[in-house]
Amino acid sequence: MLSPAIMRSNALSPMQSSGTTAASTTSLSVLPDAAKLVFRGKTEAIEAAGAHFGVKPSLEACRFAAVGGRSVYWLGPDEWLFQAVNENPIEVFGGMSAALQGQACSLVDVSHRSDGIAVAGPTAALVLNHGCPLDLSLKAFPVGMCTRTVLGKASLLLSRSEEHVFHVDVWRSFAPYVWQFLDEARSLS
Amino acid sequence: MLLINCPYCGPRPEAEFANGGQAHIARPADPMSLTDDEWAAYLYMRDNTKGLHHERWRHANGCGRFFNASRDTTTDVIKRTYRMGERPEAEHQGAKP
Numbered sequence: 001m002l003s004p005a006i007m008r009s010n011a012l013s014p015m016q017s018s019g020t021t022a023a024s025t026t027s028l029s030v031l032p033d034a035a036k037l038v039f040r041g042k043t044e045a046i047e048a049a050g051a052h053f054g055v056k057p058s059l060e061a062c063r064f065a066a067v068g069g070r071s072v073y074w075l076g077p078d079e080w081l082f083q084a085v086n087e088n089p090i091e092v093f094g095g096m097s098a099a100l101q102g103q104a105c106s107l108v109d110v111s112h113r114s115d116g117i118a119v120a121g122p123t124a125a126l127v128l129n130h131g132c133p134l135d136l137s138l139k140a141f142p143v144g145m146c147t148r149t150v151l152g153k154a155s156l157l158l159s160r161s162e163e164h165v166f167h168v169d170v171w172r173s174f175a176p177y178v179w180q181f182l183d184e185a186r187s188l189s
Numbered sequence: 190m191l192l193i194n195c196p197y198c199g200p201r202p203e204a205e206f207a208n209g210g211q212a213h214i215a216r217p218a219d220p221m222s223l224t225d226d227e228w229a230a231y232l233y234m235r236d237n238t239k240g241l242h243h244e245r246w247r248h249a250n251g252c253g254r255f256f257n258a259s260r261d262t263t264t265d266v267i268k269r270t271y272r273m274g275e276r277p278e279a280e281h282q283g284a285k286p
Contacts, residue, residue, distance in 0.1 A: 061198055062198055075253070076197065076253050076254055077254060079252070079253070133190055133204050133205075134201070134202065147251060148250055148251050148252070148253070149201075149250055150205060150250045155250045
């Protein structure tokens, strides 16, 4: 078995210390690694998954629910992302998998696929809008909303945890691009 | 930018979507009984409508789901979007089913 250190390295760790030194009101930070599972299935199975995970998944479109370090993001009408910050993916997957025994659903461990960035500050929405065409006003994109969308040439999962804090979850190979894109955008705004 | 109303997520920018070609083309129930010409027609022949056209779209950078849209090909106005399995409204059935 591979050691966890070999199995997992954050694609953004070299980026954290680089970047513009321009004074900006928006901060970028790398989010801690997390166990991430993509679930697909119908209502009965998602209820069982939520009960085991300890977070009730949102059945409303484009919303996420969080309890402590655990959160569940709505991705599509039958698709959710389960995320557990700083937990071992193998253990989280094993527990969920056992709890979903006999249910018609799919569960995939995607912990190694993406890395997270927090974009925080009063102009965070403006910075994101340099490459994201969504309306990020509080009315159209309230706190608690999440959605997959685009930023420049990259596809990513965008969520708003506080009025001035957005989380970006982006695939590893796009992560340095997105970081540099946001870094450049915040130096302009 | 054009806004497209995803039946699951609501109005979203066009950049999040991918076009999936003409909608409501049913796969023949028994392909083996078809002539080569009939099979080729099913595979390749599509309407080139001027006016209202029913087509498939996918919210590729969003919920990832396919849905149908009734779009006017002359004005690019999308009159209505509806989920897979639903039929276009009678008033919009200008194009061939």
